[in-house]
Amino acid sequence: MIQASHLSKHYGDKIAVNDVSFTVRPGIVTGFLGPNGAGKSTTMRLILGLDAPSSGTVTVNGKPFAQHRRPLHEVGALLEARAIHTGRSARNHLRAMAATTGIARSRVEDVIDMVGLHDVAGKRVGAFSLGMGQRLGIASALLADPQTLILDEPVNGLDPDGVRWIRNLLKQLAAEGRTVFLSSHLMSEMAVTADHVIVVGQGTLLRDQSMAEFIAAASSAAVFVRSPQLPELVGELQRRGGVVEDVSRDGVRVRQLTSDDIGTFAAQASITLYELSPEEASLEEAYMALTESSLDYRSIDGRIPAGAASGTATEEGTAA
Numbered sequence: 001m002i003q004a005s006h007l008s009k010h011y012g013d014k015i016a017v018n019d020v021s022f023t024v025r026p027g028i029v030t031g032f033l034g035p036n037g038a039g040k041s042t043t044m045r046l047i048l049g050l051d052a053p054s055s056g057t058v059t060v061n062g063k064p065f066a067q068h069r070r071p072l073h074e075v076g077a078l079l080e081a082r083a084i085h086t087g088r089s090a091r092n093h094l095r096a097m098a099a100t101t102g103i104a105r106s107r108v109e110d111v112i113d114m115v116g117l118h119d120v121a122g123k124r125v126g127a128f129s130l131g132m133g134q135r136l137g138i139a140s141a142l143l144a145d146p147q148t149l150i151l152d153e154p155v156n157g158l159d160p161d162g163v164r165w166i167r168n169l170l171k172q173l174a175a176e177g178r179t180v181f182l183s184s185h186l187m188s189e190m191a192v193t194a195d196h197v198i199v200v201g202q203g204t205l206l207r208d209q210s211m212a213e214f215i216a217a218a219s220s221a222a223v224f225v226r227s228p229q230l231p232e233l234v235g236e237l238q239r240r241g242g243v244v245e246d247v248s249r250d251g252v253r254v255r256q257l258t259s260d261d262i263g264t265f266a267a268q269a270s271i272t273l274y275e276l277s278p279e280e281a282s283l284e285e286a287y288m289a290l291t292e293s294s295l296d297y298r299s300i301d302g303r304i305p306a307g308a309a310s311g312t313a314t315e316e317g318t319a320a
């Protein structure tokens with residue numbers, strides 16, 4: 001469990017994190033969302049004791065990270081943009097980490113297998129692709145079998161196979177009762193990975209709620225219906241209090257009635273339905289609606305300038 005309480009971080013007069021309080025619970029995947037510069041990486045660094053808060057506190061399993069006797073057994077982390085320029089092989093890199101943290105050598109082979117690096121474990125890390133580097137970073141994070149995982153943009157640089165692999169891995173780790181906290185700009189992926197979302201904008205907490213609640217709040221509460229008996233259906237639904245919009249040859253959008261109501265009323269009037277779809281916003285739509293006003297890097301024509309694009313280009317992932 002990660003608990004932030006009135007956490008703030010200032011760099012000179014720049015407020016990176018502004019009085020943020022939240023709890024990241026075990027057993028689920030929690031997504032950390034926000035525009036570029038919103039304070040996500042800073043918050044993660046504060047959790048890991050890599051930076052000191054200006055005020056407030058943040059604890060992992062009840063204590064500040066640095067006060068744990070064996071911190072790497074408590075928290076595994078993958079942070080962005082710190083390349084490992086080493087002539088060592090992946091296996092030797094992990095063995096060196098294991099030796100300095102009192103972890104059995106056999107565990108190194110376990111994590112190599114777990115992250116799918118078996119075929120390249122003898123290869124020099126400096127020659128790794130971005131995706132291989134990310135897998136090595138994840139292996140490093142998992143090495144001490146920690147209860148809590150903090151991952152900054154873990155899917156960065158992974159191919160579709162790698163993205164699916166990490167999604168399943170994170171869900172499995174959460175199902176084992178671990179705390180999993182990850183940031184990503186890839187909304188479609190976050191939507192299918194995270195159960196809960198914490199959204200920040202310009203350093204402040206904008207939302208802390210379940211994925212389902214976050215999406216439902218942005219959804220229109222309309223239902224799209226298709227029927228070969230559209231005129232009869234429209235008449236029936238209006239009689240029952242439905243507000244009917246966008247009638248076309250394809251179908252109709254209905255408000256003020258639920259999909260259950262519409263299905264029941266259509267059946268009672270012996271009207272055939274071909275489709276009955278509650279209209280739900282995507283995570284991207286929900287996120288954009290919330291953060292539109294807090295984008296730091298909007299240029300005048302609305303494009304994100306080069307260098308501020310989502311997903312930070314890292315050469316290789318690494319573990320804290």
Ligand SMILES: Nc1ncnc2c1ncn2[C@@H]1O[C@H](COP(=O)(O)OP(=O)(O)OP(=O)(O)O)[C@@H](O)[C@H]1O
Pocket residue numbers: 011014015016034035036037038039040041042043312
């Ligand atoms: N060491 C630092 N010195 C000065 N300002 C900093 C420092 N670290 C971060 N900042 C500033 O704090 C703000 C938050 O940055 P942070 O990297 O935490 O955002 P982020 O949400 O992780 O962004 P991204 O999605 O681009 O990774 C930014 O305005 C950034 O420029």
